[in-house]
Every structure is written in C-alpha cells, then in structure tokens.
Amino acid sequence: MTINLDVSAELSHLSMVRSFIAQAARGFCQDENYIYDLVLAVDEAVTNIIVHGYSQVQGATPGSIHLTVEPVSGGLAVTIQDDAPWFDPTRHPSPDFTLPLEMRQRGGMGIHLVRQLTETLEYQALPAGGNWLRMVKVFPVS
Amino acid sequence: MEILVEQVQDQVLVTVMKLVGELDASSYRDVIARVQQAYQAGTRHLLLDLSALYFMSSAGLVALHNAALLMRGQSLPDEEGWNAFHAVSNFVENNAGFEKNLKLLNPNPRVQKTLQKTGFERTFAVFDDRKAALASFK
Numbered sequence: 001m002t003i004n005l006d007v008s009a010e011l012s013h014l015s016m017v018r019s020f021i022a023q024a025a026r027g028f029c030q031d032e033n034y035i036y037d038l039v040l041a042v043d044e045a046v047t048n049i050i051v052h053g054y055s056q057v058q059g060a061t062p063g064s065i066h067l068t069v070e071p072v073s074g075g076l077a078v079t080i081q082d083d084a085p086w087f088d089p090t091r092h093p094s095p096d097f098t099l100p101l102e103m104r105q106r107g108g109m110g111i112h113l114v115r116q117l118t119e120t121l122e123y124q125a126l127p128a129g130g131n132w133l134r135m136v137k138v139f140p141v142s
Numbered sequence: 143m144e145i146l147v148e149q150v151q152d153q154v155l156v157t158v159m160k161l162v163g164e165l166d167a168s169s170y171r172d173v174i175a176r177v178q179q180a181y182q183a184g185t186r187h188l189l190l191d192l193s194a195l196y197f198m199s200s201a202g203l204v205a206l207h208n209a210a211l212l213m214r215g216q217s218l219p220d221e222e223g224w225n226a227f228h229a230v231s232n233f234v235e236n237n238a239g240f241e242k243n244l245k246l247l248n249p250n251p252r253v254q255k256t257l258q259k260t261g262f263e264r265t266f267a268v269f270d271d272r273k274a275a276l277a278s279f280k
Contacts, residue, residue, distance in 0.1 A: 011167050011168035012168050014166050014167060014168055015164065015166070015168070018164075018166075018197065033252065036197075040197075040199060040252075040256070043166060043199050044199055044200060047166070047199065047200075047201065050167070051167060108200075109200035109203055109260050110199070112200075112259075113199075113200055113256065113260065116259050
C-alpha cells in the first residue's frame with residue numbers, strides 16, 4: 001500500500017506537504033513525536049529541492065515533486081522524486097559540533113536534521129534526469 | 143504564520159514578539175523583516191515568544207540567526223537561499239555564549255528539540271517563565 005502526492009515545487013506548498021505526511025503517517029502510527037519528526041524531515045528535504053534543486057532551473061513554471069509514503073518493516077518509508085538537476089544531499093557534510101572549530105566543515109542544517117531524524121537515507125541520480133531520495137523512519141518502541 | 147508584537151517596560155524596555163503557527167521556508171523572511179523593522183524603530187532588547195509556534199524547520203533557524211545579527215547591530219549577510227542555510231551553521235559553530243539582546247521564551251518540546259539538535263540552545267538563553275525572561279534583560 002502506498003500513498004502519493006504530486007505537488008509543484010513552491011515554498012507556499014510546504015504546508016500542504018506537511019499535512020499530507022502527517023495524515024499518511026497517522027494511518028500507521030499514533031505517536032505524535034514520531035509524526036512530527038517525520039514531517040520535519042520531509043519538510044527539510046522538500047525545502048532543499050525547492051531552494052537548491054529547482055532554483056538552478058530557469059523558467060516560469062515550477063517543477064514538480066512526487067512524494068510516496070509506504071509502510072516497511074517496523075516503520076515508514078518516504079520517497080521523494082523530482083526533476084531538478086542532480087544533487088545528492090546524502091553526500092553533503094553535516095556540521096560536526098564535536099570537532100574543533102578549525103576542523104569543522106560548513107554544512108546545511110536541513111540535511112543535518114534529516115540525518116538525525118531518520119534511520120536510513122538513500123539517494124539515486126535518475127539516469128533520465130532528476131533525483132530519487134528515500135528516507136526510512138522506524139516506529140518508536142511502545 | 144502570525145507575528146504579534148508588544149512593548150513591555152521591565153528594567154529596560156523589551157519588545158516581545160510572539161510567533162504564532164508554523165515557521166518554515168515560506169515564512170522565515172517575515173520574521174526577519176519584523177525584527178529589522180523593530181530594530182529600526184529602536185528595539186534593543188527582544189524576547190521571541192515561541193509558545194504558540196507548533197512547527198519550526200531549519201528555515202526558522204535562519205530567522206533566529208538573522209534576528210541575532212540585527213539585535214547586535216550588525217548588517218545581514220548578503221546571502222539568499224541555500225547560502226543563508228550554510229551561514230547558519232557557521233554562525234552556531236563560531237558563536238560563544240548566549241546572545242544578550244535576543245532571548246527565547248517557551249518553545250514547545252518539539253521546537254526545543256530542534257534547537258538542541260542544531261546547537262542553537264547554546265546560542266540563545268531559553269526561558270520557560272515570561273517574568274524571569276523579561277527581568278533578565280539589563
């Protein structure tokens with residue numbers, strides 16, 4: 001069973017994306033902290049696509065983003081697909097607060113949060129163009 | 143997202159800005175604009191009331207970063223979009239101690255968790271009592 005949403009890549013649609021993820025997740029898990037964390041992770045990934053990915057594309061029409069929520073063993077998987085230029089957020093460095101200042105690399109807070117909030121993050125550059133990102137968040141132990 | 147502003151006279155005059163709703167990449171610039179407006183109107187002590195903010199993404203951290211710079215009297219980084227997000231991590235890494243002129247009030251536990259996970263709790267004093275928060279500005 002999968003639940004899908006197609007949305008145009010506009011910041012004003014982030015609220016719709018969050019509502020979609022929350023509603024889909026509630027069908028499988030009633031833990032509101034779990035749902036918030038999943039919603040936040042997806043919001044960050046979709047913001048990344050709009051702000052970074054599609055901002056490189058010239059044209060008046062916003063690109064599209066396709067979201068799929070599906071149950072997997074012990075959790076939920078959210079797949080996000082877009083037609084923006086290739087960009088692998090899983091290779092983007094996270095800020096490491098344990099290193100001395102001079103050894104730290106700059107990194108986006110958004111992808112740092114996605115990594116912290118989910119258990120698995122996978123990326124594929126689609127051969128025909130576009131990006132495929134899949135995150136899995138394991139249900140909390142009740 | 144709605145932004146409610148009031149002035150409170152304690153030991154010093156404090157501007158209390160209450161953020162209501164969801165703070166994301168579509169609304170964070172509104173917060174920066176309101177803080178900029180307040181600073182230009184004379185605000186030097188700012189308390190951001192987060193009690194009615196039920197969602198905040200990393201874009202909200204960009205707003206906090208910029209608000210802190212404004213309240214220090216510094217100009218905003220000339221960065222748009224993704225670069226602004228990078229500037230935030232640099233800001234947190236290089237910042238030592240709490241901001242003196244910008245403090246936070248009552249974030250809900252989920253927003254507080256985001257502040258913790260991104261190091262912002264080490265940058266901003268977070269109060270759960272409004273009276274104590276107001277009295278902390280000297």
